[in-house]
Amino acid sequence: xxKAENLQKEKPVRFHLPxxxxxxxxxxxxGVAKLLSAAFLSGLCGAVEVAVDEHxxxxxxxxxxxxxxxxxxxxxxxxxxxxxxxNLRSRFTMVREQAAHPSVVAIGESGLDFYRDYAPQDRQxxxxxxxxxxxxxxxxxxxxxxxxxxxxxxxxLRESGCRRGVFHCFSSGWETAVQALDLGFHISFAGNLxxxxxxxxxxxxxxxxxxxxxxxTDAPYLSPQPVRGQMNHPGHIGYTLEALAEIxxxxxxxxxxxxxxxxxxxxxxxxxxxxxxxxxxxxx
Ligand SMILES: [Zn+2]
Numbered sequence: 001x002x003k004a005e006n007l008q009k010e011k012p013v014r015f016h017l018p019x020x021x022x023x024x025x026x027x028x029x030x031g032v033a034k035l036l037s038a039a040f041l042s043g044l045c046g047a048v049e050v051a052v053d054e055h056x057x058x059x060x061x062x063x064x065x066x067x068x069x070x071x072x073x074x075x076x077x078x079x080x081x082x083x084x085x086x087n088l089r090s091r092f093t094m095v096r097e098q099a100a101h102p103s104v105v106a107i108g109e110s111g112l113d114f115y116r117d118y119a120p121q122d123r124q125x126x127x128x129x130x131x132x133x134x135x136x137x138x139x140x141x142x143x144x145x146x147x148x149x150x151x152x153x154x155x156x157l158r159e160s161g162c163r164r165g166v167f168h169c170f171s172s173g174w175e176t177a178v179q180a181l182d183l184g185f186h187i188s189f190a191g192n193l194x195x196x197x198x199x200x201x202x203x204x205x206x207x208x209x210x211x212x213x214x215x216x217t218d219a220p221y222l223s224p225q226p227v228r229g230q231m232n233h234p235g236h237i238g239y240t241l242e243a244l245a246e247i248x249x250x251x252x253x254x255x256x257x258x259x260x261x262x263x264x265x266x267x268x269x270x271x272x273x274x275x276x277x278x279x280x281x282x283x284x
Contacts, residue, residue: 011230013035013038013233013235014227014235014236015038015039015042015043015235015236016227016235016236016237016238016239017039017042017043017044017235017237017238018043018238018242018252018253018256019043019238019241019252019253019256019257020043020044020045020256020260021043021044021045021215021237021238021241021256021259021260022044022045022046022047022215022259022260022263022264023044023046023047023048023215023216023217023219023234023237024047024048024166024168024188024214024215024216024259024263024266024267025048025050025109025143025166025168025169025188025190025214025216025217025218026047026048026049026050026216026217026218026219026220026232026233026234027049027050027052027218027219027220028049028060028063029056029059029060030220031220031231032219032220032231032232032233032234033063035233035234035235036063036066036067036070036234037066037067038235039233039234039235040067040069042235044069044234044235044237045069045260046069046070046071046260046263046264046269046273047069047070047071047234048070048071048072048073048105048106048143048263048267049063049064049070049071049072049073050072050073050075050106050108050109050143050168051072051073051074051075051076051077051095051098051108051109052076052077052080052109053076053077053080053085053091054074054076054091054094054095054098057072057074057094057098060072061101061103064103068273069273070103071103071104071105071106071267071269072098072101072103072104072105073104073105073106073107073108073109073143074095074098074099074101074104074106074107075095075107075108075109075110075131075143076088076091076092076095076110076127076131077109077110077113077145078110078111078112078113078118078119078124078127078128078145079113079116079118079119080118080119081119081123081124081126081127082118082119082120082123083120083123088123088126088127088130092127092130092134095107095130095131095134096134099134099138099140100138104140105140105141105267105268105269106140106141106142106143106165106267107131107134107135107138107140107141107142107143107165108131108142108143108144108145108165108168109143109144109145109168110127110128110130110131110132110142110143110144110145111124111128111144111145111146111149111153112124112125112128112145112146112147112149112152112153112156113145113146113147113148113149114147114148114149114152115147115148115149116147121152125152125156128153128156129156129160132156132157132160132161132162133160135162135164135165136160136161136162139164140268141164141165141166141186141266141267142162142164142165142166143165143166143168144157144165144166144167144168144185145168145169146167146171146172146176147171150172150176154176154179154180154183157183157185158183163183163184163185164184164185164266165185165186165266166185166186166187166188166214166266167180167185167186167187167188168188168190168216168218169188169189169190169192169216169218169222170187170188170189170190170201170204170205171192171198171201172200172201172204173200173201173203173204174200174203174204174207176204177204177207177208181208181209181212185212186212186213186214186262186266187204187208187212187213187214188213188214188215188216189201189205189213189214189215189216189240189244190215190216190217190218190222190224190240191217191218191222191223191224191225191228191232191236191239191240192222193205193224193240193243193244193247194224194225194228194239194240194243195225195228202247205244205247205248206247206248210248210250210255210258211258211262212262213244213258213259213262214259214262214263214266215237215240215241215244215259216237216240217232217233217234217236217237217240218232219231219232219233219234219236220232220233223236224236224239224240224243225239225243226239227239241255241256241259
């Protein structure tokens, strides 16, 4: 009896993909990889698996062999740019090599995190500049992580020649959004859009031109409502898409199509690969 009750309490894994959708940002290595097969069968038509550091690149490449709709980024998260993790220049030699792999479609995630402050701010800025140079050199878009650092992120971007990429998990207000758009960047929204007390983020989401908009899970973090508290995975992206459509008064199916198109254009992915086996829909 006791056992059966415990089993019932375990939440089932849910996949909410009412339309073919593209997850522009997630991390596979912390328990998410085992759900990828089901997510792709449920309507996920592509995704970018985003690097947090230079390690485990071979393992991440293995995923792309299993799932041709999956692509990678190469980079070092600002929180991992501290001196205890090694010399930035030599770490960056590895990132540069990884960026040359054909499965790599973006640089990052890089940027500044002055909220958690896991690495000194000058180290974070140095690492961010390396990434921006590499993005310009390779022609790949940069994935920007910005937490409590709006002004510095925008200032460093302005100094750089980089004008292509995405502000991922956008958590700032409209003023920052406008400046990011003016610099040529896309803006991506994650599950925190569905939380209470994120009025400022929703206000920004309402005003972004649809051709500069992306949607992501940032799995395994930030599970959207109504699966908040559970481990996030790319199969949850439908919840955030629907929240975005509601905020913008857009038709969700139309918005989903635009999100797929924007992702494959920004990351330079061949549409037939992204759309591959993606017509089955098993939405809950
Ligand atoms: Zn991330």
